[in-house]
Each structure stands twice: as C-alpha cells, then as structure tokens.
Amino acid sequence: MSTSWQEIFDLGAREPASAEPEPEGEEGHRGVFRRLRESLSKSRRALVEEVSASLFDQLDEETWERLEEGLILADVGAPTTAEVVERLEREVEAGAVSADGEAVRDRLIEILAEVASAGRGPIDLSGEPAVLLMVGVNGTGKTTTIGKIAWHLSREFGLSVILAAADTYRAAASEQLAEWAQRAGAELVRSAPGGDPGAVAFDAIAAARARGADVVIVDTAGRLHTQGNLMEELAKVRRVIAKQMPEAPHETLISIDATTGQNGLRQAKVFAEAVEVDGVVLTKLDGTAKGGIVLAIAGELGMPVKLIGTGEALEDLRPFDPGDFARALLAE
Amino acid sequence: MFDQLSDRLQATLSEVRSRGKLNEDDVDAAMREIRLALLEADVNFKVVKGFTKTLKERCLGSEVLDSLDPGQQVVKIVDEELTALMGGAGRDLAYASSGPTVILMAGLQGSGKTTACAKLARHLRESGKDVALAACDVYRPAAVDQLVTVGERAGAHVYEQGTDRDPVEIAAWALDRAREEGRDALIVDTAGRLHIDAELMDELARIRKRTKPHDVLLVVDAMTGQDAVGVAESFAETAEFDGVVMTKLDGDARGGAALSVKAVTGKPILFASTGEKLDAFERFHPDRMASRILGMGDVLSLIEKAEKQVDESQAEDLQRKLEGDRFTLEDFLQQMRQVRKMGPLSSLVGMLPGMGAMKQLKGAEVDEGELDRVEAIILSMTPLERANPAIIKGSRRKRIAAGSGTKVQHVNQLVKQFDQMRKLMRQMVSGKAPDPQQLAQMAGGAPRPKYRRR
Numbered sequence A: 001m002s003t004s005w006q007e008i009f010d011l012g013a014r015e016p017a018s019a020e021p022e023p024e025g026e027e028g029h030r031g032v033f034r035r036l037r038e039s040l041s042k043s044r045r046a047l048v049e050e051v052s053a054s055l056f057d058q059l060d061e062e063t064w065e066r067l068e069e070g071l072i073l074a075d076v077g078a079p080t081t082a083e084v085v086e087r088l089e090r091e092v093e094a095g096a097v098s099a100d101g102e103a104v105r106d107r108l109i110e111i112l113a114e115v116a117s118a119g120r121g122p123i124d125l126s127g128e129p130a131v132l133l134m135v136g137v138n139g140t141g142k143t144t145t146i147g148k149i150a151w152h153l154s155r156e157f158g159l160s161v162i163l164a165a166a167d168t169y170r171a172a173a174s175e176q177l178a179e180w181a182q183r184a185g186a187e188l189v190r191s192a193p194g195g196d197p198g199a200v201a202f203d204a205i206a207a208a209r210a211r212g213a214d215v216v217i218v219d220t221a222g223r224l225h226t227q228g229n230l231m232e233e234l235a236k237v238r239r240v241i242a243k244q245m246p247e248a249p250h251e252t253l254i255s256i257d258a259t260t261g262q263n264g265l266r267q268a269k270v271f272a273e274a275v276e277v278d279g280v281v282l283t284k285l286d287g288t289a290k291g292g293i294v295l296a297i298a299g300e301l302g303m304p305v306k307l308i309g310t311g312e313a314l315e316d317l318r319p320f321d322p323g324d325f326a327r328a329l330l331a332e
Numbered sequence B: 001m002f003d004q005l006s007d008r009l010q011a012t013l014s015e016v017r018s019r020g021k022l023n024e025d026d027v028d029a030a031m032r033e034i035r036l037a038l039l040e041a042d043v044n045f046k047v048v049k050g051f052t053k054t055l056k057e058r059c060l061g062s063e064v065l066d067s068l069d070p071g072q073q074v075v076k077i078v079d080e081e082l083t084a085l086m087g088g089a090g091r092d093l094a095y096a097s098s099g100p101t102v103i104l105m106a107g108l109q110g111s112g113k114t115t116a117c118a119k120l121a122r123h124l125r126e127s128g129k130d131v132a133l134a135a136c137d138v139y140r141p142a143a144v145d146q147l148v149t150v151g152e153r154a155g156a157h158v159y160e161q162g163t164d165r166d167p168v169e170i171a172a173w174a175l176d177r178a179r180e181e182g183r184d185a186l187i188v189d190t191a192g193r194l195h196i197d198a199e200l201m202d203e204l205a206r207i208r209k210r211t212k213p214h215d216v217l218l219v220v221d222a223m224t225g226q227d228a229v230g231v232a233e234s235f236a237e238t239a240e241f242d243g244v245v246m247t248k249l250d251g252d253a254r255g256g257a258a259l260s261v262k263a264v265t266g267k268p269i270l271f272a273s274t275g276e277k278l279d280a281f282e283r284f285h286p287d288r289m290a291s292r293i294l295g296m297g298d299v300l301s302l303i304e305k306a307e308k309q310v311d312e313s314q315a316e317d318l319q320r321k322l323e324g325d326r327f328t329l330e331d332f333l334q335q336m337r338q339v340r341k342m343g344p345l346s347s348l349v350g351m352l353p354g355m356g357a358m359k360q361l362k363g364a365e366v367d368e369g370e371l372d373r374v375e376a377i378i379l380s381m382t383p384l385e386r387a388n389p390a391i392i393k394g395s396r397r398k399r400i401a402a403g404s405g406t407k408v409q410h411v412n413q414l415v416k417q418f419d420q421m422r423k424l425m426r427q428m429v430s431g432k433a434p435d436p437q438q439l440a441q442m443a444g445g446a447p448r449p450k451y452r453r454r
Helices: A025-041 A053-057 A061-073 A078-093 A101-116 A142-156 A173-184 A197-211 A228-244 A263-275 A293-301 A322-329 B002-019 B024-040 B045-059 B070-086 B113-126 B143-153 B167-180 B198-211 B228-238 B256-265 B286-293 B299-309 B312-323 B329-341 B345-349 B368-379 B383-387 B394-404 B408-429 B436-444
Strands: A130-136 A161-166 A187-189 A215-220 A251-257 A279-283 A305-309 A317-319 B101-107 B131-136 B157-159 B185-190 B215-221 B243-247 B269-273 B281-283
Touching (some): A061 B045, A078 B024, A101 A322, A130 A263, A142 A215, A142 A317, A173 B143, A187 A197, A197 A228, A263 A293, A279 A293, B024 B070, B045 B256, B101 B113, B101 B198, B113 B131, B113 B215, B131 B143, B143 B157, B167 B185, B185 B198, B198 B228, B228 B256, B329 B408, B368 B394, B368 B408
Parallel strands (some): A161 A187, A279 A305, B101 B185, B131 B157
Antiparallel strands (some): A305 A317
16 A cells, blocks of 8 residues: 555644545545556656566576666666665575465565665654755756645645745756745745845744744755865754744755765765754655665665655655655666 | 775685686686676676677686786776776867857756756856857746745856747747847757656757757766667667756765666767756866776866966965975965865865875765864964964963964964974975874864765
8 A cells, every 4th residue: 555645744632624625535645656667667768677577587696687777767776785685685585485486576676665665654744833944066956846835735735835045056046946835725935035044934933923834944055075164054053943932843854856876875874964854855756766775765764755756746745655666666 | 896896806716816827717716806897886787798898708718717916907097998888088068159158958847947047058158158048948836936036146147038939939039039138148948858758858849940049968967877878879869969967066976877878879978967056067178087986086187177266476486485395374274275265175085096085075075164273273363373383382272272263272283283394295295195193184174084974
C-alpha cells in the first residue's frame, strides 16, 4: 500500500477541514503508480534494461555484476550497492531465497525498500503554528517544492499557510515565491532584497500567531554546503526561529535533486550538521535520473525521504513510499 | 581524488613493490580500486569501464611488467590516461566576424543557466564587449525578473517581452534588436527543460534555427551523477550544443560528470562557474582542471591571479629582502594586503598543491577577521618596531595591544609567528621545499589559526 497524504503529515490536534482529504481515492492511487512508473521508465538506459526480470533466470557471477551496474547507474553509489548485492547474493547462496528469478527479484525490491525506509516518519506539522524550514543547495527546487506543499496543505487539508521569503539573496527569489503563494492561496511575508533572512522568518511566525495561521513555511536561499559562512547564516535563521518559538522549526526538509550524484550524501550530512534536517524532498524525479543517492542518504545517515517531486505543476508532489520507489526503480 | 586514488593504489601495490614484480591479479586489484575511486567521483559507469579496460591493457604491457618499479609505473599511467580523458587545451568562444555573436544557453532546471548568463555577460564585458541578454524563459515564475536584475548588475542590456510571447519569437526579436543597436554579443537565456520533454526540446531546436547561434552552451551542474551522460547525449542530439559551462564547481563535488560529458560527447568544457558572485566565472582549462580533480592543485591559476595583483619590481625587491634576511613586519603587512586583494584566502588555499589533502585544511575556513586583527596590531606599531620586532617587549606590547584593541598574547603570538615565517621564507628562498604544516599556518596568516568546521 503506498503512503498517503494523511500518513505523511502529522497535524497533531488539528482536524483537517476538508471532509475528503484524499479525493483521488483508488483511481488516484493507481494514477500515482502510473506517474511514478512512467517517469522512472522514460530513460533509454533505464534500470529496467540492466535489471530485467530475465536477469535472474540464471544466477551467476554476471548476474550480480549487472545488478551492481544497474544500481550504480541509478546513483545508488558503490558502498550501498555492494551492501545490497552482497546481501542478496548471500541469501540466495544460503538458500534463504529460492534461486528462482521472480523470488530473487521480489527479495531485491524488499531489500531496497528496507534501505529506503530508514528513519521513516511523518512530517511534523503539529505545532500551532507549525513551522517548516526548507533548505538545500542552489537549483534543487526549494521554492517550487514549497509552492506545492502549500497548495496541498491548503487544498487537501484546508489549512491556512504563510510563506516566508527568507531567500533575500537571489535576484527575484521573493517574486518567484510570491507567484507560488498566489497559486497555492497562501499568504507571503517578505522583506526588501538583501534583508535579514532571520528577520523574515521571525516576522512570518509573528504574523501566523497574530492571524491564527496553521503553517509557516520558510524558504531559504540555496547555498552550497561547502560555504561555511552561508551555512552559519542558515544556522542563525534556525536559531532565530527557535528563539521565537522554542520547539520550532517542527520540521526541516532538505531538497535533493534526483540528478545529483554521490555529492548528495555530503549535502545531506553537512546541512544536517548545521540545521538538524528531518527529511528529504527528492525533486525532479520526472527526468531520467533515478535519485538512487537517497538510498545512500537513508542507509548511511538514517535520513528518510518524505516527499518526491515529479514535475512543475502544483499537483506534482507525492508522499514518498519506499516500496513504490524500489518497484519503480526496477520498473516492475 | 588522485591523492586518495594514489594512496589506495600505493597500498594495493606496496606488497607487490617489495617483491618487485606485478602479476595480473595485482593489476586486477589495482583496477578495482581505481574503479571505485572514479565511481565515487561520479564518473559515468560506462566511461569508467572503458577507462579501466584501456588502463589494464597498458598496465599488463611490457612498459610496466619489465620496469624496475612497476607500482610507480601504474600510478604514472593512471595520471596520463586521466589527463587524456579530460581533453587537451581548452578553447574560447567562436566570435562572429561581423554583427553580434550569438550564444544560446540551455540546460536542465536548476543547473544555473540564468546566473551563468549574467556571469558570461560580465566576462564578455570585461574584454570591452557590449553585451545584450535575451529573456526567453517564460515558464519559471519570476525568471525574467531575475535575468533583468542580474543582467543589469553585470552591465548588460536585458531584452525582455514578459512571459506571454513565444520564446522563439522573443529570441528572434532580441536578435533583431541586438543587430539594430549594434551589440557585440547576444546571450539567449532559455527555460530549464528536461531532455526527455519532446515539446520543449523542439522549442529549443527552433530557437537555435531562428537565431543561428555561434555557440550553443550546455549548462551542467558539477554535482550531477550518472545521468549527466544521458542528458548531454540528448541535448547534443536536439540542441547540437558546442560546449559546456560547468556550474557550482565551488562545492566539494569531484566533478566526474565533467569528465564523462567530455568523454561521451567530445564537447569541450569552455567555462567554469565557481562561486556566488558574478565574477566567479572563468575560462575552463581542462589540463588544469584535471590536476584540480586529481588533488594536485591549480598552481597556474594561482600564479595568474598573483600576476594581476603583484607588481614585478616589488616582487624582486621582496626577493632581495628575503635573501638578505631584511624582511620586516612592514613588508609582511604589504604582502598580506596584496594577497588579500587576490580574493578570499579560502579559495586560494584550494589552488595550492597538496593542500586539498591536508586534513586540518579540509573544510577549514580562513578567518578573515583574524587577518584584520593582524593588520590592526601591525598598524599600532612604530616604524622602528615594525623593522625590528625583537625590541617589542613589556611596555611596548601593552601599548600595541591597547592601540589595536587586542590582548598582549595576540601581540606575542604575532611576533612569534612572524619569526617562524621568516625562517620558512629563508628556506623557500634557499630552494628547499617548505613544510606543508608551516605553509598551512601561513595560509591561515593568523596568530591563532582557527579551523571552525571539519
């Protein structure tokens, strides 16, 4: 069963205003599968070529090598790939998994899903107001993701959302967020370009309290994790938020571009050191990249993926489901 | 990367080296290490496969097996092959013989096209060109606003028609206008698009047909993983790009994507974007980049930067002073100021060979505030004290500390460090290789080098 929107958001005592928060039902659910599968199988060199069902018909050295190849091409990374393949190989040799193509394949999906499940939990929006901090490297899709989250929260759950334009650095960043706010029916708090990002976050929370808004989503400037002073600035934004509301931010998400390679692991690690990241939004899964790096991020850092972005439209955001992800990775 | 690779290789081969002979198993073990190191750097799997195959053939050849030191020989071959893979010398843009030079920028979403457009505009402005930018990203919210802002900051004219017109028409209109207004160059910014989005790829092809660009540049994020090759192949097919702009190279990505794109499409990397500021954009030198990827430093770029800032005669003067051991705190102050003009020290450190491998410098930040303090301390000294730091004792220390708003310990540390530095410089002048530990302290330049982040 795939993860639903209800499962991915922990709204605390808040009752979703919308009577039918998941209007798509079973039909919609199949739609999710189809979308995800479609987006993941577009590649000419899709993993399906490397890991076709027939691959497991004959289990020999070449099978494992080609499986390794497939996972590495999906950006899973050498250490995690080696772990997964070794484990599967061991189980097959020990007879724990029958040496039948389908059984091996199912077990592989289970193992991949298990790796991807590390540290799973809902997005904590129980605070009143709930504060969600969005961080990440430049160009990974923070602002777009925020627009989509805001749209879902207001549309599916009937919550009132305030967006804080704390990216005061990039030209036209607040205009971009303003556009998303308008589309999502959210309010926007912003400052003059070059203003203090912490102050914007502070004002947004104050505004949310004054107006009784449910959720504040703080957009921050994209920054490379290697830029110490900018990471320090981010930590300061977090401190400013925590000072105003001790348990906030209730949730901090990092956006990781699905095309990212092994550097994604460093990004997740360094951002987590600076601002205690709770989860990953895996963006741009509508391309040919598989986003396999999140397996390494989950496996090595215990940092779970919570949402996936599959396009530029407002509805192109889905709760992450480890099983679906593993299946789509192998294009079952 | 190469430091790591080299260490791994040396370890793998060390036992063999003691025996003085290499067999096929030893070479296989070495190839596995190389394969892992390259995959770790995001070099495309297929490129790695081909690379290790070539490598293995060479390593099993007589040049290695018959050599006296086969281990060292393997390391040398890896170096040669990797450099060959990166490609030879870089090339410049293709300029139009008359009329505006048209450059079309394309790439995936978030690869950094708009910023790269402005940086390229500024780069061309520096060589005296009159540059215009065409805003053809009508899809991403506020993309036009962003180009207008950064374009103006770069000193370029920005041609925009809002977001209601067809990007192909906007591009054609902008080209007409660039011709009419006699601009030297027109850079066309396009929307980020997926290489599998047939409709948008077709739009890109139409923009290319209408504007007949002299160069189509593909903007690639240095952090891209295995998919870089597929993306580049698709863009090569539809947009027929001529070269690559590598962005976000200031991060710690090893840039294997760069290597792969070159290897698979044969298209050279022309420019590298290396920072937040508009001037953090440079011509790409494959040979230099190879050595940067390999962890061997980029001494040539460092020398070029230094040449821009350091006056030749002053440098000779300094050399004489060092030889005669007459280097004073006053000279030190001048030197420090010159070095700081070259840019933030943290970026310079990365260009020094071997520095990348130094643990204490990994992720270290040079604290510019400490340098300010050093300046303040020296400026609080009398000329006599600057020339003769040995006389700085008791009451002089107190006065200097009070005058610079620091503590007596800071003054002591500076004097002590200056003394160490003089010794180090004498070594360098006498042709001895400096101890990297001491160099690192110098790069820190501060009485107390502070490494805040690991």
